[in-house]
Amino acid sequence: MSAPETTPPAPQSAPSTVPAGFSPRLYNEDLAPRTGEASWRTWDLFCWWMSAWHSLAGYTFAIGLLVLGLTGWQIVVAVFLGILVLLWGFNLMGTAGQRAGVPFPVFARLSFGVLGAKVPALLRAVVAVAWYGIQTYLASLAVMTLALKVWPGSETLTQTQVLGMSPLGWICFLVLWAAQLAVLYRGMEAVRKLSDVAGPVLWIAIAALAVWVLARVDWSIDWNHREGPALGTGATVSAVVSGAFLTVAFLAGPMLNFADFSRNSPDAKSIRRGNSLGLLLNGTAFVLVSVVIAIASAQLHGQAVTDPVELVRDIDSVALLLIATVAIAGSAVGINIILNFVSPAYDFANIAPSRISFRTGGVITAVLSLVIMPWHLYSSPVMVNYFIGGVGALIGPLFGIMIADYYLLRRGHVEVDDLYSDAPTGRYSYHRGTNPGAIAALVASGALTLLVAFLPGLAALAPYSWVVGVVAGGALYLLAEKVHPSGSLTAGPVHAAELPAQR
Template sequence: MSAPAAPREKDLARGPSDATVHPASYLEDHHRSNHRLYNDDIAPRDGHGTWGTGNLFNWWMSAWHSLGGYAFAVGLFALGLNGWQTLLGLSLGMLVMLGAANLMGVAGQKAGVPFAVFARMSFGVFGANIPALIRAVVAVAWYGIQTYLAAMAVKVLVIRVWSGAAAIDGAGFLGLSGLEWICLLALWALQLLVLQRGMETVKKFSDFAGPTIWVAMLALALWVLAQADWKLDWTTHFGGEAPTFWGGAVLVCGAAFSTLSYMAGPILNFADFTRLGSSAASVRRGNSLGLVLNGIAFALVSVVIGIASAEVYGEPVTDPIALIAELDNVSLVLVAAIAVSAAQVGVNVICNFVSASFDFAHLWPKRISFKIGGAITAVLSIVIMPWKVYSTPVLVNTFLGGVGALIGPLFGIIMADFYLRRKQRVRVADLYTDGPQGVYHYNNGVNWRNVAAFVVAGAVTMVIALVDTFSDLAPFSWLIGVVLGGLLSLVFQDRNHPVA
C-alpha cells in the first residue's frame, strides 16, 4: 500500500526544540488504513504523557525488586569478589546503566512511539521486525522463567499455611507436581489479567508491586542478621582466593557490566514506557531516583543478606525462597511470600510481558493487537516449559546467552543513528509510511546497511558470549556490542539518504 498524502510539514519532524508536537490526529486520518504498519496500540502518543517521575521511580523498583535481581547480585560472589567489591561493581553498573536508560528513555519520550516502531528509523519500516522479533524471543523465555520462579515462591507459602498441600505436591505431569501446576497457572492468569486491562493498569500494578518486596527484603535481612549474631564479613572472597589488586579491579568492572547486561533487554525497549512520560526531565529524574538511589539500596540489602547467610550456612544463599522457607513465624512467611510473589509478577510484566506484546503486535499490526500479543506471549511462555529451560544451564547459557548477546549491537545501532546521525530528529508520520517517499523506506522498507552492521557486530558478541576461549571478555559483551554496532552503523551509513 502506498502512503497517503503527506501531512503539514510542521507536523513531520521532531527535534530537540519541538518535542511537544503530537501527530496522532493526522495519523488517524492519513495512516489508520495502513494495516501493514499501524494499529491503535502501536500508534504514537496522543497528547502529553501521564507517566511522571514517581511512576518511573516505581518502574525501576519493579524492575530490580525480584528473585532474579537478588540472585544476580549474590551470584557475583562466585566470581571471586568479596562483599564491598560486589557492592562497588553493582553500583558502578547502575551508574553506567543510568546513562543508557536516559538515552533510550528520552528518545522514547520525544518520539512517543513503542520501541519496535522507534527502531523503524534505523532498520526501516519492515526491517524493524528484526529487533522486534529478537527482543520478543528473549522476553518470552524470561517471562516463562520468572513466572515459574514466582510460582515456586507461592508454593512455599501454600505448604507452610496449609498442611494438606503436601498431598497434591507429589503427583507430577511434564516435570511439575500438581501443586506446582496450580501455583504456576494462577500466577500466569494474574499476569495476563493485568496486561489485558491495558498500560494504565500496568502502571498502577507497577506502583504497587515495586515497593512491596522491601517488606520481604528487610524482614529477611533482619532475620538472617539475627541468625548470624549480627556479624558481617565484607572482606571474605567466597569464590576462592583473593585476587590481586588489578585482578580485583577487572572483576569489579566485569561485575559492573554484567549488571548492565542483566537489564539490557528492558533498557532496549524502555521506550515502550517512556513514550508515555510527561517530559524528558521527568524521565531523567525517575531514572536517577529509581535506578541509582533505589537500585543501590536494594543491592546493599541483597549483599548484606548474602554475607549474613554465608555466616549461617557456610556459603551465600542465592535463592531467597529458601530463606523464606526457613522463617519460623508463619505470619512472617505469609507476608514475605506475598510480597515476593507480587514483586515477581511486577518485574515480569514490565520487563518481559509488555515488550513481547508490543513486539508481536508490530510483526502483524492488522491481526495482532497489544492484547492479542500478550495472549501469544502467555501461551508461548508455557509451551517452552520454562522449568526445564531454567534447570538446564547449558540451554540457558547457549540460547538465551547467545540471543541476549545481540541486544548490545541493537542498542548501539539505534542510539548512534538517533543521536549522532539524526541529531534527535524524527519524522513520526514516516514511521507509519510504507511508500518509497517515506524517509524510513530505504530499500523496500529495509535499511540493509544497518542490518549488515548488526550481523557483523552480533556475530562478534555471540562468539564472545558463547566460546570458552573468550570467557574473560564475556561480561563485557554488551559494551563491546554497543560500541561496535554503533561504529559500524556510522561507517556503513548512506550519506546521500535524508535523515529527517
C-alpha cells in the same frame, strides 16, 4: 464522599480508522504516537525501578557475583559502576522515546526501516518470553513452599509428575500465570498502577527480610566475606570491572525497549529524575540490602544463600511466611510485567498491527511462555546459556545501532508520520521497507559479539560482550551509512521534540 473510581479504557483490538497517510500494516491505536496527557511521571518511573530491581533475579544476580571472588563491599562497588553505565543508557533511550512518543518497535523503524524493524522487535521478544516463563516458574516455587506449610496435605499433589511438573506445581504456576495476564490485559495504565503499589510494598518486605536475618546473626556481618580464595590487586580490579559490565548486561534488554514506558512521560527531565532516584539511589540501596542478606545467610548456613526461597523456608511463623511468600511472588509478578511482558506485547503487535493489538500480543506472550515449559528451559544450562544468552548477546549491537542512528546520524531529528508509512517514497521505507545498512551492521557486530560471548579462547572478554556489541554495532552502522547512504536524511527533517505534544 469520594468520587467513583474510573477504569481506564483497555487497548482496542484493532483501530476503527487509520489516519491519512498511515498504513494499516504499520499502525494500530496501541502503536500510535502518544496523544493526550503523559501519565508516567517521576514517581511512576521511580516505582517502575523498584519493581524492576526488587526480585528473585535481582537478588540472585547480585549475590552471584561472589563467584568472581569479590567480597561483599566489592560487589556493591561493581554493581554501582554498572548502574552508572545503565543510567547513561536508560537516559539516552528514554529521552529518545519520550521525544518521538512511540514504543520501541516503532522507534526501531527509524534505523531498520518500517518492515525491517520486525527483526530487532522479535529478537527482544524471544528473550523476554523465555525469561517471563522462567520468572513465573521461580515465583511458583515460593508459592508451593507456602502451600506445603499451610496445607501439609497438599504434599500428596507433589508425588506425581505431569509434563515435568507436579500437580501442585502446575496449580501454583497457572495461578501466577493468569494473574499476570489479567493485569496486562487491562492495558498500560493498569501496569503503571501495579508498579506504583508493588514497588514500595516490596521494598518494605525486602527490608523486613534483611532485619529478620540480621537479628539471627546478632546484627553483625563481615563485609570482607568472600566465597573463594583472596584475589590479587589486578585480579580484583578485573573482577570488579567484569561485575560492572555483567550488571549492564543484566538489564540490557529493558534498556533497549525503555521507550515503551518513557514515551508516556511528559518531558526528559521527568525521565532523568525518575532514573536517578529509581536506578542510581534505589538500585544501589537494593544491592546493599541483598549483600547484607547474603553475608548474614553465609554466617548462618556456611555459605551465602543465593535463592531467597531457601531463607523463606526457615521461617516458622505461618503469618511471616505468608508475608514473605507474597513479597517474593509479588516481586516476580512485578518484574515480569515490567521487564518481560510489556515489551513482547508491543513486539508481537508490531508484526501485524491490523490484527494484533497490545492486548492480543500479551495473550500471545503468555501462551508462548507456557508452551516452552520454562521449568525444562531453566533446568538446562546449555539452553539458557546458548539459546537465550545467544539471542540476548545481540541486544548490545541493537542498542549501538539505534543510539548511533538517532543521536549521531540524525541529531535527534525524526519524522514521526513516516514511521507509519509503507509508501516507497517514505523516509523510512529504505529498500522495500528494510534498511540494508542496519541489517548488515547487526549481522557483523552480532557475529563478533557471539564470538566474544561463547568462544572458549575469548572467555576473559565474555563479560564485556555487551559493550563490544554496542561499539561494533554503532561503528559499523555509521560506516555503512557513510559508504552507502540510506537517503533518509535528505528531505528536511522535523525535530522530534516538536511532535508529541502537538499531535
